[in-house]
Amino acid sequence: MRLTLLALLAKEPAHGYELKQALEQIFGSAYPSPNIGQIYVTLGRLEKDGLVRAVDVEQSNRPNKKVYYLTAAGREILDTWVDEPSEGPRVRDEFFMKLVLAPMTGIADRMAMINRQRRHYLGLMRDLNELAERTDPDNRVALLLVEGAMLHLQADLDWLERCQEDLS
Amino acid sequence: MTSPVVPAVPVVETVNLVKIYQDGGVPVPAVRGVDLRVGPGEFVAVMGPSGSGKSTLVHMIGGLEARTSGEIWLDGQRADTLGESAWALLRRRRIGFVFQFFNLVANMTVADNVELPALLAGASTREARRRREYLLGELGLTARADAAPSQLAGGEQQRVALARALANEPSLLLADEPTGNLDSRNTRDVLRLLGEVHRDGQAVILVTHDARVASLADRVVSLLDGQIVDDGGAGLVRRRPRGSAGDVVELRG
Numbered sequence: 001m002r003l004t005l006l007a008l009l010a011k012e013p014a015h016g017y018e019l020k021q022a023l024e025q026i027f028g029s030a031y032p033s034p035n036i037g038q039i040y041v042t043l044g045r046l047e048k049d050g051l052v053r054a055v056d057v058e059q060s061n062r063p064n065k066k067v068y069y070l071t072a073a074g075r076e077i078l079d080t081w082v083d084e085p086s087e088g089p090r091v092r093d094e095f096f097m098k099l100v101l102a103p104m105t106g107i108a109d110r111m112a113m114i115n116r117q118r119r120h121y122l123g124l125m126r127d128l129n130e131l132a133e134r135t136d137p138d139n140r141v142a143l144l145l146v147e148g149a150m151l152h153l154q155a156d157l158d159w160l161e162r163c164q165e166d167l168s
Numbered sequence: 169m170t171s172p173v174v175p176a177v178p179v180v181e182t183v184n185l186v187k188i189y190q191d192g193g194v195p196v197p198a199v200r201g202v203d204l205r206v207g208p209g210e211f212v213a214v215m216g217p218s219g220s221g222k223s224t225l226v227h228m229i230g231g232l233e234a235r236t237s238g239e240i241w242l243d244g245q246r247a248d249t250l251g252e253s254a255w256a257l258l259r260r261r262r263i264g265f266v267f268q269f270f271n272l273v274a275n276m277t278v279a280d281n282v283e284l285p286a287l288l289a290g291a292s293t294r295e296a297r298r299r300r301e302y303l304l305g306e307l308g309l310t311a312r313a314d315a316a317p318s319q320l321a322g323g324e325q326q327r328v329a330l331a332r333a334l335a336n337e338p339s340l341l342l343a344d345e346p347t348g349n350l351d352s353r354n355t356r357d358v359l360r361l362l363g364e365v366h367r368d369g370q371a372v373i374l375v376t377h378d379a380r381v382a383s384l385a386d387r388v389v390s391l392l393d394g395q396i397v398d399d400g401g402a403g404l405v406r407r408r409p410r411g412s413a414g415d416v417v418e419l420r421g
Binding site for chain 1: 215217378379382383388397398400401
């Protein structure tokens with residue numbers, strides 16, 4: 001969240017609510033929209049760390065609003081983030097731990113565990129299908145996010161199949 | 169676990185179905201005692217690792233491969249004991265096939281490819297043509313009716329293959345990796361049509377490795393080493409509490 005907000009502020013200064021709206025607009029329903037409290041807490045921390053600064057802007061009939069802008073230190077952190085490659089996904093799968101460990105203790109049957117997990121993944125895939133259907137076809141960003149999630153799930157299912165072949 | 173309500177007469181029923189290939193005198197079991205019932209209008213996906221017997225199973229159901237032992241019933245009629253020609257007749261009337269490789273007749277137009285099965289099954293030319301026009305329209309292929317299959321892109325060819333399979337309004341559509349060669353946009357079109365077929369009350373048995381395709385089915389049958397190891401709804405058994413759909417993306421991201 002910190003870096004997401006810094007990136008948005010690098011585009012233009014904004015107040016908290018505008019940042020929330022920008023996130024919703026860019027990612028659509030494909031990404032959980034952050035709650036406004038979380039955004040203000042994060043902005044407060046960024047300010048404390050000197051990465052953003054706030055100015056009070058007067059509004060008629062309303063309390064002043066705080067408009068945030070990026071500082072030079074914030075810009076530097078953002079540049080570092082953008083320039084570094086991001087971590088790849090790691091296999092530290094909770095289900096795999098269960099699958100390997102539970103049968104050792106005699107409390108579970110591997111085949112049944114794999115079948116349950118497969119159904120669960122397929123249910124998630126169905127949700128993603130529905131999400132893709134509901135997503136505005138012009139929102140390329142949101143659709144790509146959904147497609148990425150689908151490809152990850154397909155890989156999880158393929159791996160599950162490998163586990164079933166080799167462990168059962 | 170909710171088991172699907174299977175009406176008295178299934179579209180397909182297999183009883184202890186077995187297929188053993190001979191490889192230089194060595195028996196290689198591909199399907200080892202499958203009992204499968206599929207009701208009218210059901211959409212069943214068959215998944216499993218390669219070599220688990222998925223394709224062999226649907227080929228036997230469609231009469232494209234002979235069984236080694238066991239029974240196959242179609243619409244309440246014993247099919248595996250039929251002779252070659254009676255089998256072929258039954259197949260033309262009741263079963264549509266879609267494969268990963270489209271198997272279109274190369275020297276016939278798109279329109280003729282789609283009309284052929286209806287004509288073979290004894291439909292009048294007028295009826296065959298009406299059906300062909302409807303299907304090509306549904307699949308956005310009307311403008312391509314006079315093209316040769318080789319002039320079409322892969323996704324279009326697969327849609328033609330699907331139209332051909334549906335030309336007889338079969339009570340059963342068998343599909344073997346129908347989206348295996350398609351990009352995601354074409355996959356979506358094929359899936360949409362399968363969904364419509366399904367809504368029209370035709371049963372679909374679809375072999376697939378694509379979880380997106382399988383997740384749309386009413387039931388997913390999982391095969392391993394020629395046997396059914398799971399048969400049930402795709403995560404429908406126990407519906408997860410739903411937050412925003414975006415949670416799914418974050419979960420997988």
